[in-house]
Amino acid sequence: MKILMVAPEYPATFWSFKYALPFVNRKTSLPPLGLLTVSSMLPAHWEKRLVDISSGPLEDKDILWADWVFVGAMLVQRKSAQEVILRAKSLGKKVAAGGPLFTTGYQDFIGVDTFVLNEGEPSIDEFVADLTAGNAKPFYTSDIKPDITKTPIPDWSLLNMKHYASMAMQVSRGCPFDCEFCDIVVINGRVPRVKTPEQVVRELDSLYDAGWRGSLFIVDDNFIGNKSKVKEILRSIKQWMKEKKRPFTLYTEASINLADDQELMTLMQEANFNSVFVGIETPSQEALLSCGKVQNLGKDLTEKVKILQRNGLQVQAGFILGFDSDTHKIFDDMIAFVQKTGIVTAMVGMLNALPETKLYKRLHDAGRLLHKPSDGNNTDFTINFVPKMDTKLLVEGYKKVLNSIFGPEKYYTRIITFLKEYKATAKETRSSFFSKVNAVVSAVWKLGILEKGKRHFWRLMIWTTFKKPELLPDAIALAICGFHFRAVLIHDMPGMKA
Ligand code: SF4
Numbered sequence: 472m473k474i475l476m477v478a479p480e481y482p483a484t485f486w487s488f489k490y491a492l493p494f495v496n497r498k499t500s501l502p503p504l505g506l507l508t509v510s511s512m513l514p515a516h517w518e519k520r521l522v523d524i525s526s527g528p529l530e531d532k533d534i535l536w537a538d539w540v541f542v543g544a545m546l547v548q549r550k551s552a553q554e555v556i557l558r559a560k561s562l563g564k565k566v567a568a569g570g571p572l573f574t575t576g577y578q579d580f581i582g583v584d585t586f587v588l589n590e591g592e593p594s595i596d597e598f599v600a601d602l603t604a605g606n607a608k609p610f611y612t613s614d615i616k617p618d619i620t621k622t623p624i625p626d627w628s629l630l631n632m633k634h635y636a637s638m639a640m641q642v643s644r645g646c647p648f649d650c651e652f653c654d655i656v657v658i659n660g661r662v663p664r665v666k667t668p669e670q671v672v673r674e675l676d677s678l679y680d681a682g683w684r685g686s687l688f689i690v691d692d693n694f695i696g697n698k699s700k701v702k703e704i705l706r707s708i709k710q711w712m713k714e715k716k717r718p719f720t721l722y723t724e725a726s727i728n729l730a731d732d733q734e735l736m737t738l739m740q741e742a743n744f745n746s747v748f749v750g751i752e753t754p755s756q757e758a759l760l761s762c763g764k765v766q767n768l769g770k771d772l773t774e775k776v777k778i779l780q781r782n783g784l785q786v787q788a789g790f791i792l793g794f795d796s797d798t799h800k801i802f803d804d805m806i807a808f809v810q811k812t813g814i815v816t817a818m819v820g821m822l823n824a825l826p827e828t829k830l831y832k833r834l835h836d837a838g839r840l841l842h843k844p845s846d847g848n849n850t851d852f853t854i855n856f857v858p859k860m861d862t863k864l865l866v867e868g869y870k871k872v873l874n875s876i877f878g879p880e881k882y883y884t885r886i887i888t889f890l891k892e893y894k895a896t897a898k899e900t901r902s903s904f905f906s907k908v909n910a911v912v913s914a915v916w917k918l919g920i921l922e923k924g925k926r927h928f929w930r931l932m933i934w935t936t937f938k939k940p941e942l943l944p945d946a947i948a949l950a951i952c953g954f955h956f957r958a959v960l961i962h963d964m965p966g967m968k969a
Pocket residue numbers: 646647648649650653654655656692693726750
């Protein structure tokens with residue numbers, strides 16, 4: 472059996488880092504971890520190939536080689552996923568589709584012969600047996616939340632690692648919280664399932680043996696969902712990092728209560744973490760309460776962010792506009808919050824109701840849904856429900872926030888605010904260090920000579936050189952990310968200016 476795995480293209484969004492990747496000679500950010508893991512669950516004697524369209528084109532000859540085309544996708548890959556499916560069908564191939572995009576919205580797709588919905592592990596053996604017998608069914612699904620201690624190591628052999636800025640690894644699935652807008656709890660459940668320390672070390676070894684050095688994203692929904700188990704794992708990673716001389720720099724996603732646990736933060740430093748993405752969502756207590764973000768409520772969120780920064784973790788954060796309680800004040804409040812916390816990578820999007828979430832059901836029952844599937848993309852101005860605030864006001868306010876926080880003056884000022892607080896503890900890996908050195912020439916050329924806001928770039932360079940010279944690589948890396956954010960505003964968000 473010949474299987475072609477296809478990862479549909481990621482559109483240019485704030486998360487794609489499309490305009491930053493050329494600075495470090497990489498084609499895309501992250502590998503398609505789900506497809507690589509599925510590959511390891513298929514019979515060893517089957518022939519498998521992978522095309523990740525974000526790193527290179529899908530050719531007709533790739534499709535014609537295969538007996539089946541397997542498409543695995545997230546919500547944001549919706550458009551490309553449908554194109555791949557129709558192309559494979561037009562070339563006479565069978566198509567199987569799985570991943571979050573199809574699990575919560577398979578009804579929107581045409582041309583798929585077999586959907587594998589929900590987590591793949593419980594269904595894959597039956598699917599493989601039927602495929603082998605030539606009678607695959609239209610649907611395979613299960614409500615079982617599988618034990619991920621049995622999940623195999625991803626099949627790195629399918630990947631050209633040179634195309635990627637970072638590798639990826641999963642330590643746990645699920646999140647104990649229950650935010651109204653979040654589809655994670657729908658897909659992966661509220662009881663975090665965690666791999667064993669030995670399993671995590673084996674995966675680290677597999678990446679090391681495959682030749683990877685550099686960034687490693689722990690893709691968990693909430694890395695600290697089960698704190699005691701994750702501490703055991705961190706102790707193993709710490710030991711591994713020591714023995715291997717810290718070949719990877721780690722980053723992940725976690726809830727803000729990480730800042731309440733000094734032992735956990737120290738272990739993360741020792742395991743060579745340098746960054747964490749946190750869902751802050753909004754500075755409005757009323758909105759946090761209404762969306763069930765209880766872990767953020769009643770806290771001095773600015774201080775929590777600074778605690779993380781002082782513990783060697785750059786804080787990236789997600790923000791949402793369009794909660795029912797939001798008024799015209801929210802836009803200035805959000806800009807002020809982002810600036811004072813020094814959250815450089817502030818991902819602001821408009822609230823949308825993702826399929827099967829509590830928010831979706833509430834808005835459906837209230838007759839407020841506009842019946843458009845959301846694609847989870849934070850770079851467009853569509854909203855799939857009727858907001859309480861006037862839609863035009865909301866969109867204008869959203870544009871104002873983006874133009875403000877990514878404009879050169881505020882953006883570079885924010886980097887300085889962050890660097891003042893940041894105590895870098897992670898050891899940069901050789902490859903990521905040299906990537907940054909290679910990036911310096913392009914950064915100086917594009918940001919320090921060609922860009923309109925170049926005086927702000929030089930202000931950052933001078934400040935960092937004199938006040939915190941050891942953080943110059945971080946300053947340059949963040950400046951490059953700013954170039955990407957502004958380029959997305961200009962090229963991919965019609966009506967914006969940057
Ligand atoms: S903390 Fe994050 S992952 Fe967990 S339910 Fe809330 S938004 Fe989802």
